[in-house]
Amino acid sequence: MEIVIKLLIGFIAILHLYFLYIEMFAWETVGKKTFKTFPKELFTPTKNMAANQGLYNGFLAAGLIWTYFISSTEWAKNISLFFISCVVVAGIYGALTVSIKILYVQALPAIIVLSLLLFS
Numbered sequence: 001m002e003i004v005i006k007l008l009i010g011f012i013a014i015l016h017l018y019f020l021y022i023e024m025f026a027w028e029t030v031g032k033k034t035f036k037t038f039p040k041e042l043f044t045p046t047k048n049m050a051a052n053q054g055l056y057n058g059f060l061a062a063g064l065i066w067t068y069f070i071s072s073t074e075w076a077k078n079i080s081l082f083f084i085s086c087v088v089v090a091g092i093y094g095a096l097t098v099s100i101k102i103l104y105v106q107a108l109p110a111i112i113v114l115s116l117l118l119f120s
Contacts (some may be wrong), residue, residue, distance in 0.1 A: 023054025
């Protein structure tokens with residue numbers, strides 16, 4: 001079970017690195033293709049705001065990646081729980097305020113990992 005949890009944490013970290021990339025470096029290109037319901041004329045004026053959001057996604061990814069380097073099993077689990085919980089909260093908030101798709105792309109994988117962590 002530990003290997004599955006670590007793989008899923010890695011998957012979620014990679015997702016957040018991808019979100020970082022889109023929001024910080026490709027907002028006006030890949031962002032337009034990804035966020036099709038967002039008005040095209042708003043991508044340029046919101047570029048800095050998206051970059052800030054991308055930075056936060058990078059922090060989430062960094063926290064999840066950090067868990068791979070913690071030697072204490074107990075601390076690795078606690079730090080994983082914290083950062084996965086942050087992803088769950090961000091995903092639920094995004095689903096409620098932006099798009100329900102965020103629930104499935106961001107929150108659901110994190111909820112699965114959170115459940116596995118809590119019951120392992």
